[in-house]
Amino acid sequence: xxxxxxxxxxxxxxxxxxxxxxxxxxxxxxxxxxxxxxxxxxxxxxxxxxxxxxxxxxxxxxxxxxxxxxxxxxxxxxxxxxxxxxxxxxxxxxxxxxxxxxxxxxxxxxxxxxxxxxxxxxxxxxxxxxxxxxxxxxxxxxxxxxxxxxxxxxxxxxxxxxxxxxxxxxxxxxxxxxxxxxxxxxxxxxxxxxxxxxxxxxxxxxxxxxxxxxxxxxxxxxxxxxxxxxxxxxxxxxxxxxxxxxxxxxxxxxxxxxxxxxxxxxxxxxxxxxxxxxxxxxxxxxxxxxxxxxxxxxxxxxxxxxxxxxxxxxxxxxxxxxxxxxxxxxxxxxxxxxxxxxxxxxxxxxxxxxxxxxxxxxxxxxxxxxxxxxxxxxxxxxxxxxxxxxxxxxxxxxxxxxxxxxxxxxxxxxxxxxxxxxxxxxxxxxxxxxxxxxxxxxxxxxxxxxxxxxxxxxxxxxxxxxxxxxxxxxxxxxxxxxxxxxxxxxxxxxxxxxxxxxxxxxxxxxxxxxxxxxxxxxxxxxxxxxxxxxxxxxxxxxxxxxxxxxxxxxxxxxxxxxxxxxxxxxxxxxxxxxxxxxxxxxxxxxxxxxxxxxxxxxxxxxxxxxxxxxxxxxxxxxxxxxxxxxxxxxxxxxxxxxxxxxxxxxxxxxxxxxxxxxxxxxxxxxxxxxxxxxxxxxxxxxxxxxxxxxxx
Numbered sequence: 001x002x003x004x005x006x007x008x009x010x011x012x013x014x015x016x017x018x019x020x021x022x023x024x025x026x027x028x029x030x031x032x033x034x035x036x037x038x039x040x041x042x043x044x045x046x047x048x049x050x051x052x053x054x055x056x057x058x059x060x061x062x063x064x065x066x067x068x069x070x071x072x073x074x075x076x077x078x079x080x081x082x083x084x085x086x087x088x089x090x091x092x093x094x095x096x097x098x099x100x101x102x103x104x105x106x107x108x109x110x111x112x113x114x115x116x117x118x119x120x121x122x123x124x125x126x127x128x129x130x131x132x133x134x135x136x137x138x139x140x141x142x143x144x145x146x147x148x149x150x151x152x153x154x155x156x157x158x159x160x161x162x163x164x165x166x167x168x169x170x171x172x173x174x175x176x177x178x179x180x181x182x183x184x185x186x187x188x189x190x191x192x193x194x195x196x197x198x199x200x201x202x203x204x205x206x207x208x209x210x211x212x213x214x215x216x217x218x219x220x221x222x223x224x225x226x227x228x229x230x231x232x233x234x235x236x237x238x239x240x241x242x243x244x245x246x247x248x249x250x251x252x253x254x255x256x257x258x259x260x261x262x263x264x265x266x267x268x269x270x271x272x273x274x275x276x277x278x279x280x281x282x283x284x285x286x287x288x289x290x291x292x293x294x295x296x297x298x299x300x301x302x303x304x305x306x307x308x309x310x311x312x313x314x315x316x317x318x319x320x321x322x323x324x325x326x327x328x329x330x331x332x333x334x335x336x337x338x339x340x341x342x343x344x345x346x347x348x349x350x351x352x353x354x355x356x357x358x359x360x361x362x363x364x365x366x367x368x369x370x371x372x373x374x375x376x377x378x379x380x381x382x383x384x385x386x387x388x389x390x391x392x393x394x395x396x397x398x399x400x401x402x403x404x405x406x407x408x409x410x411x412x413x414x415x416x417x418x419x420x421x422x423x424x425x426x427x428x429x430x431x432x433x434x435x436x437x438x439x440x441x442x443x444x445x446x447x448x449x450x451x452x453x454x455x456x457x458x459x460x461x462x463x464x465x466x467x468x469x470x471x472x473x474x475x476x477x478x479x480x481x482x483x484x485x486x487x488x489x490x491x492x493x494x495x496x497x498x499x500x501x502x503x504x505x506x507x508x509x510x511x512x513x514x515x516x517x518x519x520x521x522x523x524x525x526x527x528x529x530x531x532x533x534x535x536x537x538x539x540x541x542x543x544x545x546x547x548x549x550x551x552x553x554x555x556x557x558x559x560x561x562x563x564x565x566x567x568x569x570x571x572x573x574x575x576x577x578x579x580x581x582x583x584x585x586x587x588x589x590x591x592x593x594x595x596x597x598x599x600x601x602x603x604x605x606x607x608x609x610x611x612x613x614x615x616x617x618x619x620x621x622x623x624x625x626x627x628x629x630x631x632x633x634x635x636x637x638x639x640x641x642x643x644x645x646x647x648x649x650x651x652x653x654x655x656x657x658x659x660x661x662x663x664x665x666x667x668x669x670x671x672x673x674x675x676x677x678x679x680x681x682x683x684x685x686x687x688x689x690x691x692x693x694x695x696x
Contacts, residue, residue: 003397003404005366006349007059011100012129014061017050017079018100020343020356022294023091026050027060030095031067031077034120034135036254040107042076042120050079056344057351069125074137076108076120084295097121097239099289100363102132102371103259104226106245117228117287119245132371134248136255140263142373147409151275151375152217153417154439154484155601158527158591159277159534160216162188163493164224164247165564167546168198169572175546177564181250182243182261185221190268196250202571212272214540214584215591219269220277220378222493224262225364228287235380236286236331240364243372259371266373275418277376278368282361282394283384284331290360291332297340297356299332310337315386316429326384334360336387358390362397369401375419378442378487382423382432392437395421420532422487430479439485443531445471445478446488450525451499451506453637454518454688456617466610469619469637473529474605483603486531490522491539495563501552502536504544508551515542516579517688521635523587524670524690527594528623528633530603535591538565541584586670590692593669597694599624599631608632608656616640618685620654630658635690642684650684657681660695667696 010016017027032045048067050060069075079098082091095110101121108120124133133139166180183196187204188211195204203210211219224247226239248258269276285291290298303312303325311333314324326333334357345352346359347366368374377398382391398421406415422440423432432438449472452459459468471477475486495501503522507515519542526533537543545552547563570580594600602625609620617638624630634654644650657680660666666675668683669692675683683691 003366003400004370005347005363007100007346007363008366008370010061013065014063015048015050015067015077015098015130016100017060017081017098017293018058018344018346018356019060019081019294020058020297020340022084022297023082025082026052028080029062029067029077030080031069031075033073034076034105034108042108042111047080053344055351056349057342058340059344059346064125064130065128072124072126072137074122074124074133074135076105076122076135078110078118078120079289079293081293083292085292094118094292096289096292099239099293099360100367101239101242102367103134103256104239104242104245105135105256107135107255118289118292119239132259134255134257134259136257138257138260140260140371142263142267145267145373146270146273147411148375148406148418149409149411149414150273151270151418152273152595153414153601154420154532155417156595157218157275157420157532158216158594159218159220159487159532160211160214160537161220161222161489161493161534162537163222163564164244166198167564167566167568168201169566169568175566177547178251179246180564182224182247182258182265183250185219186261186265186268189219189265189272189274193268196253198567201567203567209272211274214588215595216535217273217595218275218277218376220279220376220534223279223281223380225278225280225368226258235281236284236329237281238285238287240285240288240360241367262372270373275375276373277378277420278374279378279380280361280364281380282334283326283381283386284328284333286331288332290356294356298335298360299357300326300335301332302328303333311335311386313386314383315388316383326386333384336385336390355390358387358393361390361394365394365398366401369398369405373405375402377421379421379423379438382425382438383427383429388432388435388437391423391432392435395436395438417484420484428479433481433485440487440532441480441485442492443475443478443480443486443488446475446486446526446529446531447490447492448499450490450522451503453525454522456637465617465637466612466619469525469635470607472525473607473621474603475529475531476603480531483530483601484532487534488526488529488531489534489536490526491536492534493536495536495545495548495552501548502542502544503539504542505548505552512579514688516583519583520586520670521637521688521690523590524633524635524692527587527590528600528621528631528692530605530623533591533594535587536565538567538569540587540591541570541580543569589669589672593692593694597631599628599694602628604628609634609654614640618652622658629695632658632693633690634685634693636685636688639687641686645684645686651679651682652685654681664695666693668693 032042053059078095083094098121103122124131167175187195226242228238243258249256402419426444604625611618
């Protein structure tokens with residue numbers, strides 16, 4: 001039986017507003033058409049009271065065919081309700097965005113308001129049905145999309161984490177910031193199209209597929225749902241079912257095309273064997289419509305003022321239980337604990353006891369899985385979401401929807417290993433995994449260990465350098481049971497704080513040669529470690545901070561979200577361009593090796609040699625299970641260099657080297673060269689360098 005959301009089925013023929021307990025006063029649909037101008041206005045405005053839906057307590061509706069709409073026309077609309085965010089009595093009436101809008105248009109907001117906080121929702125009417133579309137009538141469609149079994153499995157993934165705020169260096173040291181739209185992102189993948197806001201970037205020119213050149217096989221978009229703020233990173237979602245207005249509105253276009261542009265982006269990724277993850281922010285929202293429509297049921301006001309409220313506390317840092325008060329970071333926190341005793345369930349269609357905010361998020365998930373064909377979810381700040389039951393329910397629904405898509409394609413086995421729901425909780429509460437609330441977690445320890453290692457230091461709290469490296473390379477040592485549970489990264493979008501800044505900035509005191517060696521060494525660790533590798537956009541070519549100072553400190557209001565990726569650094573001529581190109585080529589070679597090498601997709605890891613004599617910090621590990629060709633990594637985290645290293649007779653011996661099968665040879669991957677048989681396990685080593693060997 002198909003998995004669906006009852007309220008989304010109803011929305012195909014009716015304008016729907018779900019208000020669990022807010023009021024018995026009928027909401028009013030206000031609908032018309034956008035007339036371009038300065039500013040745009042709503043023309044042909046009509047008002048239609050909604051009526052209570054029979055057998056669906058809390059649900060209000062009106063049939064689209066009763067609203068005097070014309071076929072094949074696009075309409076803009078709001079709902080007018082009592083403002084439950086107001087302290088006035090009686091409650092004033094306010095126009096609100098449809099909380100389940102498929103598209104919003106920030107160009108049009110309620111007349112008489114001084115700022116734009118409740119944009120109009122957008123819908124198309126045709127053949128008696130309401131069709132999701134963009135303001136110009138564009139509809140996203142998937143045409144001849146490859147089947148899901150052509151996409152990589154979880155244990156093969158290298159994820160590209162992409163901020164949607166970008167900069168470009170149009171003159172030296174004068175970066176200009178803008179929105180990297182869905183169309184710009186598509187141009188990173190699809191060689192048949194060019195960019196939009198960043199059309200001049202060399203990597204976005206038609207004929208190029210930058211992400212294919214890099215070799216990544218998964219793209220994680222920082223929150224692509226619609227945000228109140230002019231694009232930073234999107235961590236203050238306003239309209240969850242709608243893709244972001246700014247990401248779908250390239251400069252110079254007449255109207256936004258977020259739905260059709262996002263659909264085209266996902267199709268392009270799937271055509272290139274790239275999975276698409278979305279970042280979901282569910283702890284809080286900013287100017288979301290339910291803050292006015294039914295605030296008490298969906299939101300908790302400042303938890304500091306309500307310490308005994310069941311939704312006031314986090315899920316606990318480090319296993320200490322509910323001890324810390326949740327933080328809304330300037331937004332408003334959702335309730336995920338307090339139920340409404342009797343309400344229409346927008347998923348099943350039944351009347352039951354439920355927690356409204358949970359079901360809002362289930363609708364959000366169903367919309368994105370159904371209409372945008374996403375292949376994975378990254379859940380932001382699980383601790384601040386603060387309800388493991390909800391987290392587990394969200395993950396279970398995501399997987400059920402994925403399996404439905406898999407089944408609809410007539411596919412057999414293989415669904416489970418091609419979908420993933422991971423959470424960000426930096427203290428690594430493994431109960432989320434053992435209780436199957438999530439499939440995986442961000443492994444924040446990895447970046448801590450590797451950043452210490454490339455500086456020749458023990459990580460904080462580690463008794464030795466050897467265990468700093470061991471724990472980085474094998475996530476099972478820190479508590480994971482499978483590599484597909486751990487997302488490893490050298491840098492994430494959280495670039496604020498000690499040793500969280502971009503690698504180039506962290507290594508600012510080193511020479512260019514010192515930076516290059518250590519960045520390459522860090523990437524060897526990332527791409528040969530047990531776990532899923534993730535790369536923050538720009539790290540693959542040693543991007544640096546544009547809006548932070550030289551020490552990586554925040555230099556603008558807005559904090560860490562103001563410092564985006566600057567792709568122009570890879571191609572624009574400057575004194576470090578050659579170094580950045582070398583780093584990119586090095587990383588790309590390793591990424592492609594990681595995604596294609598079976599030995600790196602299993603857990604099996606064996607540390608076959610450590611050498612801390614005479615100032616050396618050399619660690620050698622072997623990846624691969626029985627019956628697989630092994631991968632051997634020799635990493636030198638020190639200034640040591642083999643004496644007379646350029647002499648053909650010089651050597652550094654690695655005992656316990658795996659045997660060479662008859663007729664096979666060893667290839668060193670980072671330099672793409674075959675190793676002469678008499679040098680296998682005996683090549684000289686150089687400072688701050690890693691070598692990666694495989695059989696050919």
